[in-house]
Amino acid sequence: MSVFxxxxxxxGKDLRIEARARVISQxxxxxxxxxxxxxxxxxxxxxxxxxxxxPGLFWITVLLAxxxxxxxxxxxxxENGARDGLRLSGLxxxxxxxxxxxxxxxxxxxxxxxxxxxxVVLFDVRLASLPALVLGTIAATVGLAAAGTxxxxxxxxxxxxxxxxxxxxxxxxxxxxLGATRAWEASIDGVPGDAWPWVALxxxxxxxxxxxxxxxxxxxxEES
Amino acid sequence: MPLVVRLRSAVCLLxxxxxxxxxxxxxxxxxxxxLSGGNGAGKTTLLRLVAGLLPLHQGDGEVLGTDLSRDRRSxxxxxxxxxxxxxxxxxxxVRENLRFATKAAxxxxxxxxxxxxxxxxxxxxxxxxxxxxxxxxxxxxxxIAFARHPDLFLLDEPHAGLxxxxxxxxxxxxxxxxxEGRSVLIASHELELVRPFATREVVLTNGQAHxxxxxxxxxxxxxxxxxxTP
Amino acid sequence: xxxxxxMGEGLMSPVVRRVFGVLALFALAALVVVGLxxxxxxxxxxxxxxxxxxxxxxxxxxxxxxxxxxxxSALYLWPRTRSFVWxxxxxxxxxxxxxxxxxxxxxxxxxxxxxxxxxxxxDARLVTTAVLFFLYLGYLALRRVPAALDVRAKRCxxxxxxxxVDVPIxxxxxxxxxxxxxxxxxxxxxxxxxxxGTMALALWIGVLAFTLLYVYLxxxxxxxxxxxxxxxxxxxxxxxxxxxxxxxASPETVGVGS
Numbered sequence: 224m225s226v227f228x229x230x231x232x233x234x235g236k237d238l239r240i241e242a243r244a245r246v247i248s249q250x251x252x253x254x255x256x257x258x259x260x261x262x263x264x265x266x267x268x269x270x271x272x273x274x275x276x277x278p279g280l281f282w283i284t285v286l287l288a289x290x291x292x293x294x295x296x297x298x299x300x301x302e303n304g305a306r307d308g309l310r311l312s313g314l315x316x317x318x319x320x321x322x323x324x325x326x327x328x329x330x331x332x333x334x335x336x337x338x339x340x341x342x343v344v345l346f347d348v349r350l351a352s353l354p355a356l357v358l359g360t361i362a363a364t365v366g367l368a369a370a371g372t373x374x375x376x377x378x379x380x381x382x383x384x385x386x387x388x389x390x391x392x393x394x395x396x397x398x399x400x401l402g403a404t405r406a407w408e409a410s411i412d413g414v415p416g417d418a419w420p421w422v423a424l425x426x427x428x429x430x431x432x433x434x435x436x437x438x439x440x441x442x443x444x445e446e447s
Numbered sequence: 448m449p450l451v452v453r454l455r456s457a458v459c460l461l462x463x464x465x466x467x468x469x470x471x472x473x474x475x476x477x478x479x480x481x482l483s484g485g486n487g488a489g490k491t492t493l494l495r496l497v498a499g500l501l502p503l504h505q506g507d508g509e510v511l512g513t514d515l516s517r518d519r520r521s522x523x524x525x526x527x528x529x530x531x532x533x534x535x536x537x538x539x540x541v542r543e544n545l546r547f548a549t550k551a552a553x554x555x556x557x558x559x560x561x562x563x564x565x566x567x568x569x570x571x572x573x574x575x576x577x578x579x580x581x582x583x584x585x586x587x588x589x590x591i592a593f594a595r596h597p598d599l600f601l602l603d604e605p606h607a608g609l610x611x612x613x614x615x616x617x618x619x620x621x622x623x624x625x626x627e628g629r630s631v632l633i634a635s636h637e638l639e640l641v642r643p644f645a646t647r648e649v650v651l652t653n654g655q656a657h658x659x660x661x662x663x664x665x666x667x668x669x670x671x672x673x674x675x676t677p
Numbered sequence: 678x679x680x681x682x683x684m685g686e687g688l689m690s691p692v693v694r695r696v697f698g699v700l701a702l703f704a705l706a707a708l709v710v711v712g713l714x715x716x717x718x719x720x721x722x723x724x725x726x727x728x729x730x731x732x733x734x735x736x737x738x739x740x741x742x743x744x745x746x747x748x749x750s751a752l753y754l755w756p757r758t759r760s761f762v763w764x765x766x767x768x769x770x771x772x773x774x775x776x777x778x779x780x781x782x783x784x785x786x787x788x789x790x791x792x793x794x795x796x797x798x799x800d801a802r803l804v805t806t807a808v809l810f811f812l813y814l815g816y817l818a819l820r821r822v823p824a825a826l827d828v829r830a831k832r833c834x835x836x837x838x839x840x841x842v843d844v845p846i847x848x849x850x851x852x853x854x855x856x857x858x859x860x861x862x863x864x865x866x867x868x869x870x871x872x873x874g875t876m877a878l879a880l881w882i883g884v885l886a887f888t889l890l891y892v893y894l895x896x897x898x899x900x901x902x903x904x905x906x907x908x909x910x911x912x913x914x915x916x917x918x919x920x921x922x923x924x925x926a927s928p929e930t931v932g933v934g935s
Contacts, residue, residue, distance in 0.1 A: 224550075224553060229551070232547065232550055232551060236536070236539070236547050239538075239539065239543065240536055240538045240539060243538040243539070243575075244538050299536060299538075302536070302537055303532045303533050303534060303535050303536070303537065303576070304530065304531075304532030304533070304534050305532075305534050305535065305536060307500060307528075307530065307532065307534050308532075308533070308534020308535065308548070309534075310500060310523070311498060311500070311523055311526070311528050311534065312523075312548060312551035312552060313523050313524035313551060313552045313553060314551045373839070377819075377832060377835065377836060381822050383822065387818060387819070387822070390811075390814065390815045390818055391815040391818075391819065391836065393811075394808050394811040394812050394815060394840075394843075394847075395812070395839065395840065395843050397808055397847055398843070398846045398847050398850040398851075401850045401851065401854055402850060405854065420853075424846075424849075424850055427846070428846060431842065431846075435839060435842065439835050439839070442831060442835070443831075443832065443835060445519070445520075446824075446828045446831060446832060458917065460825060460913075462823075462824075462825060463825070463909065463912065463913055463916070464916060465913065465916055465917040465920055468917050468920045468921050469917075469921065502827075653920050653921065653922075654920050654921075655921065
């Protein structure tokens with residue numbers, strides 16, 4: 224089987240599990256919406272402020288949700304010795320990485336789509352120029368999913384993994400937060416053209432971390 | 448004929464503990480080797496080492512032609528490992544788990560369905576893994592290994608948690624493996640249940656292998672109970 | 678042939694290390710003299726500007742140590758050069774690096790207060806250094822996770838390389854972000870072209886002194902690591918012998934890793 228076929232197998236497995244367990248829709252999405260609500264409590268819904276910082280709040284919420292998503296992606300593999308199962312399966316490390324990263328990216332995109340509705344409604348945001356926003360969001364999400372999957376496997380066998388992954392992952396994805404927020408701001412309030420350089424940065428990040436992930440996931444899985 | 452497993456003075460660590468402190472072991476093609484020994488003797492570690500899941504700290508190790516000190520992965524497709532865990536996902540059904548495992552190994556869905564039938568799991572095919580009993584999970588584990596048609600079976604205490612009908616399936620797998628010339632390395636406390644199938648027995652104590660009982664007489668018919676002399 | 682138990686084998690002979698130590702001491706003394714007394718106070722900032730003579734060298738070292746960690750990690754991962762020497766260097770350098778990074782941030786803050794009136798400014802370089810600080814912390818947290826030596830080495834080496842690849846991205850994105858929002862060039866605490874004469878001299882002495890200190894401390898920390906590994910190796914051999922004789926050792930008593 225080719226890397227892509229194997230990856231499709233793994234992604235399909237992860238997405239099927241998610242469809243059954245419904246962790247995204249029943250736990251992570253409510254978490255996201257609650258966080259948005261709490262931001263309003265903290266920042267006082269003087270409509271001006273919330274509207275201006277909405278892109279940042281959105282992406283911070285996505286970042287936090289991605290931590291949950293990563294944790295979930297690997298707790299699934301912690302039951303019943305599934306990591307052993309993956310190692311013994313004969314699947315290539317890069318394929319497993321691609322599959323899990325794609326599945327996580329899909330789940331995050333669904334989450335983001337629904338969260339966007341929340342942001343538009345709660346913070347009265349008007350989405351003006353869409354192409355840069357959508358492409359930027361996809362690039363940012365792929366980068367997040369790739370980096371998250373990478374650190375998820377790195378910490379997979381460690382007892383303190385729930386607290387370790389955030390410490391490791393968040394500084395690494397700081398550029399994603401930066402770029403995605405700027406791209407959103409440009410697409411909503413500013414000059415849409417300004418968003419494209421940030422989208423390019425997000426794209427580079429995504430490609431880079433998919434590459435690193437494909438190389439490093441296998442060796443890391445062996446040791447976990 | 449090249450040995451399926453060849454270990455010399457193998458040392459294997461669990462963290463800093465030398466679970467295996469110098470093991471010599473040979474498994475020839477078509478052999479069924481019974482690995483016995485007390486708890487903590489290192490049986491599970493030995494099986495995991497052979498599967499390539501643990502690194503070889505010292506000594507030589509070769510499995511199915513692969514040098515373990517250099518490459519722990521290439522031989523895995525030809526191994527059927529049945530441990531205490533199934534490696535399956537609680538939210539997926541028996542059939543879905545089996546299909547995933549077989550496709551991952553490069554086998555076809557037909558092989559999965561065949562294994563489903565051989566271990567008589569059709570009745571449970573659409574039950575979620577999380578709802579299975581221990582005995583049923585063990586059967587699923589056997590089915591997954593079976594579907595891969597491996598050259599070497601590695602079985603870790605497969606009798607644990609199995610009821611009498613379950614044991615019949617296990618016996619069937621062992622008999623069929625012997626028939627098809629596949630090697631089996633089986634760690635077990637249930638010596639009387641395994642001895643009919645074993646061609647050799649190796650005792651493991653304190654991380655070292657000791658001697659081997661003489662080759663057993665022709666294995667009795669798979670499903671007949673063994674008579675023991677008190 | 679064997680070293681006395683009190684001192685593990687290091688990256689250099691003890692004599693060379695002591696030479697580095699002595700030179701570092703002299704250079705630091707020179708720095709104090711030149712930086713505090715000989716160099717003139719800045720026209721605008723006054724004596725507060727003298728903090729630059731340790732802030733900039735500290736920053737230099739923060740990035741140097743990081744580079745050393747990254748390169749050693751790469752050397753560890755590359756099969757042909759794989760050796761625990763590189764793992765030890767990476768770990769030792771990271772510990773030094775995090776200290777110098779923290780120092781950079783602290784000094785930057787101390788310098789900023791009298792000059793700009795604020796404890797922190799969102800200047801590109803400071804922000805990147807702050808992210809670097811957190812990358813270091815993550816790496817060190819990873820190093821503290823109990824595991825077999827080779828498992829830990831591989832895991833940490835990969836983490837270090839990922840962080841190394843990430844730093845330019847962080848730097849680039851943050852710099853770009855801040856230049857778009859540039860308020861005033863007064864928020865620029867780094868070398869401006871106007872520095873010359875004794876001020877430049879003080880700066881270079883600072884860089885030299887800190888680098889010498891780094892090399893000295895790196896060797897010391899490295900040796901400590903060697904001593905610890907030797908001890909573990911001896912414990913392992915004892916455990917093997919014990920087990921062979923049918924002893925009472927078990928995974929619980931020896932402390933199996935995660």
